[in-house]
Amino acid sequence: MNKKLKLWDATMLVMGSMIGSGIFIVSSDMMRNLGSGYWLIAVWMITGIMTIAAAISYGELSAMFPKAGGQYTYITEIFGKMPGFLYGWGLFTVIQTGTIAAVAMAFGKFTAYLVPALNSQPIFQSGGFKITWIQILAIGIILLLTYINSRGLKNGKILQDVFTSSKIIALLGIIIFGVILVKNSQWAENMSFGWNAFQDFGTDTGNTLEPTTWKSIGGITLLGGIAAAMVGSVFSSVAWENVTFMSGEIENPKKNVVKAMVLGTSVVMVLYLFVNFVYLHALDRNGIAFADNNRPAVAASEVIFGSTGTVIMALLVMVSTFGCINGLVLAGARVFQTMAKDGLFFKSAAENNQNEVPGKSLWMQGSWACLLALSGQYGDLLDMISFIIVLFYMVTVFGVIWMRIKQPNTDRPYKTWLYPITPIIYLLIGSAFCVLLIIFKPQYTWPGFILILIGVPVYWFINRRKSN
Template sequence: MGGPASEAASAADAWGERLPRKLGLWSAVAVLIGSTIGSGIFRTPASIAYHIDEVWSFALAWVAGGVVALAGALTFAELASMYPRSGGIYVYVREAFGRLPAFLFGWAELLILRPAAYGAIAVTSSEYAWRVLGVDHSELLLRVGAVSLSRAQLLAIAMIVVVGAVNRRGVEFGAVVQNLSTVLKVGALLGLIALGLVLVPGELPMHAATLRPEAPAFVLGMVAILWAYDGWCDLGFVSGEIRDPQRTLPKVFILGTAAVVGLYLAVNLVYLRVVPLAQMVDSPLIAADVAAALVGPIGVTLIAAAVVVSTFGTLNGSMMTGPRVFYAMAEDRLFFSALAKVHPRYGTPTGSIALSVALGAVFVSVRSFAELAEHFVIGIWPFYALSVAAVFVLRRRQPDRPRPYRTWGYPAVPLLFLAASLFLLISYAVQQPLVFAVDLAILLTGVPVYLWWSRRAA
């Protein structure tokens, strides 16, 4: 299915990977951090403050989200070092539970999750870019049939096409963009943290803002927080392109996730020092408001520019990682064979990248899918849970398989992640039964599709 270069790479690679291994340690760190830090940390605190109205609870929720993310990263590090192949979660679920659950993950990625990520990230980056330029992003510029496209939508589509073209040219080319954007976004957050700690003396106000029921509100706040932390697992999708993977992958999963958690906790401390929790509810662009309070109107422009860089980097990271899921499915003959082709010169799954670009452009153009996609974010968590559960299954089934890294704190750490996943999913199902039912129904449409592909492959 690939050219001579890919066949030679497959023969030379100890794990049978056909994509060339070109990513080093720091590029892999940039992929993880860049895929995680997007627009969430700049925006979600306002929605979390709406649900969680007490400072200690607000802080506890962010700490809890960080602990869950670290528990997941510690566990994924074992899986990635065992199976350093393209596809990440798809590969882990397939090896532990079979092809159908793995296909359903790919089906969810294809139908909603990945195009939703491309669309939502690109639109956010585009809107902030026009804001920096002082131009109205909502003005309609183009009509295609029944679809009207605004200035923000057109630029968002252009961004998706650009990152697709960048990643088509080679994973190392995409890594250059990722490294640069990650340095800039981390630098912006560190600058905001430093300004907040130096310029705003005093202690945090620890009183409650209003009275709302705690348990359901805490769960809804956690959903938003886990969305902000989401992305730490994306490194697994490009495991097949990382050099010395059995040593590099555990380091990157653990160090990269820990760095994100530390940054998030520090920047939320600054948010709380500058904007009281009661006022944070009315501050959807909290980072811009904090920057304005610290350095004046210029701070708003600087933060808007930082969000553009941050979200563009996240979009690039998502384009580096997401197509590898479709590539892995096609290699298993559960998807169109063209998606498993590797470019003979660039060593990239060009068909899968082209599909990802098309999906993102469609999502941006048809904005009516936005609400569904936002709710369907919860659909990724069953597969996170399955991946972590795979550690227990594979230790029993394949006790002699080489494990260069074993999950620290096993079995308590993966059990903690599983408990958090079940708590989140059950609570969400109780509080949002209709949305949960729709999510499940969309996921189950993949079963007959899988059966058809399986017969076709046979």
């Protein structure tokens, strides 16, 4: 593959893939689960430590296996073809495509702020199934970005650099103006609850947060609430590993991939933390928890900028989601191309088109993402994404330790900083997150297990067909 991506491009891909719609939305649900400014910040900090620890650990594997496919390649090289296929299966069926569909729908919904006609009656409706103009717009954006990326890597790279830079500047603007222009700060009130936790019980008593009733484990009541809140922060902080999918097209991947991951994740998590400071500064806890349509960013923007705040935020989210979709489209197809070369995906996906990019893989990914957006089921699928992604992150991070044990003398151009502390930190936090979700939010976990289990007979069928 041609090495057309520099360190700057790789870093923009990391940051652009991470920053989508989540940071503008998920803090509402997090506040409903925890009800305290202290805990809101604490959960974002836990997620930040977790994310950066994973990126640092992945760096060792990216230097050992500097080729296209990234995480799929790492899992396959370390644990074998079946675990690698199951990751790729999950990536295609829901992780990558479902995220593309969800972020495209977020683009459509925020566009509807500026173009209210998009909220008109459904184009088609039969029972619970309907097709809306927002869905049509989301599908149009997916197809447009798939087409642009099919025309060559340069096009996707330019789009990614421009839109990622724009949304970083816009987020910095929100943070700076959020400090300067808010006249009546809610910070002291939001922090007055200390480490006490409060929860929304979804009753008819109105929008109120009451003392939490999260079950106690070892005398600690909050663990369930923390895990439930982390579903949102984790979802907002994933996709940084997309840069590893592009390793075959990055200059000096043994050094630049790890630099891009660590730098990109660190900057984004700091930005996320400061955006939440703005929420706590501009809005009281009920304003965050019960923001209209779960959009605390819009509510905060109205406080900061007045009546034009909604327009400003809608434009920011449109820029953010557009760039995020481009990064996901750009990177994901490289995994499916690598799987095809290994005989684990549609054979035609292995080919590059005349523009030296995996055109057929791009269109397969885009078509499935469009179907998920059209079906309206992407939201149900995304409920389990954080759980599945963390499971595969844990498998990959454990691979760092496993390779140190099994192949201690193998050349490692980059070694994990503070090994083994860094990967162990991730494994401990990730394990706690997954176990607590199984206990407190099983609906977020068992569908993911089923999805992965379905991949097992598919793998056997593919290998049986190959052997025949």
